[in-house]
Amino acid sequence: MIQPDAPSSADVPTNAETTTAAWRAAGERGDAEAAAACLAEDAVAISPLTAAFRFTGRDQVREMLIAATAVFSDLRYHTEVGDEHTRALFLTGRAGREQFEEAQLLRFDAHGRITELTLFGRPLPALTRVMGDIGPLLLRRQGRPGLARVVQAATAPLALLTRVGERRLVPLADPNRVRR
Template sequence: MQVRQLSSAARHTLAAWHEILQRNAMEELDPLLADDIVFRSPVAHRPYPGKAAIKLVLKTVNTVFEDFTYYRSFVSEDGSSVVLEFSAKVNGKQLKGIDMLRFDAQGKILEFEVMVRPLSGLQALAEEMGKRMAPYAAVLQGGPASNV
């Protein structure tokens, strides 16, 4: 099995993602996101469609996580996806997780999926995000982003 590197466009997007995350500047994500992006949350049954939803979720979770750190990454065999392993705390509960990003041919993020463990960390994350995201239910379902 031969592992390829990410495309140059995807590498550029990933570098920009890390820089935007560092500054919690999710409003600057638009150029990195495919128009039909889908975000899959570890606490929601249905994916969140669209740029407004992903920016809202990522900006919020970036304020919920404490001591967030990426520490490993893995590139898929076809070179179109990357898995970023992270650790963080939520309300004192330690968690580990992965962000799985799939890129389109132009290097834009097409899919963003998050998985988190252990259950106690996931529950703390779900509780805190639920409180903060409740007023934005329409945006998370693909509705207008006027309240964001």
């Protein structure tokens, strides 16, 4: 007996709520492929690390998600607000030893697929850690290992300075700190 072809993910009816639930579950599992399945073909990702370029199209965003899942761990979404057109998600996680918080602004097409993903993160030491890890991973996946080494070497001092500054200098500006 011939079985009918199973519908592709693009054929399955969806909406922002079901897409968001799938997106969150994929993020918490570290499943870049499942996250990419939530994207529209023409999706755009806007990085918190650079304004120099955007990741355009499902394939480029998928590559960014693969690199991110290699760097991030312990993702836990805790807050979600929005509607069928736009949602904001908030989560915590780790990049190496650095804890971070991220906000994700998701925009959806008429089929409930993510068309735009804008990322915001804090604190600065975590962002510089992410920059130093994700950039080289992406470059290696693009077949540019030499440039990956240059980017890794260039971002290492920035990551070190922000980590030391966060732990040693920033506490000196704490308005609740007792002055001696």
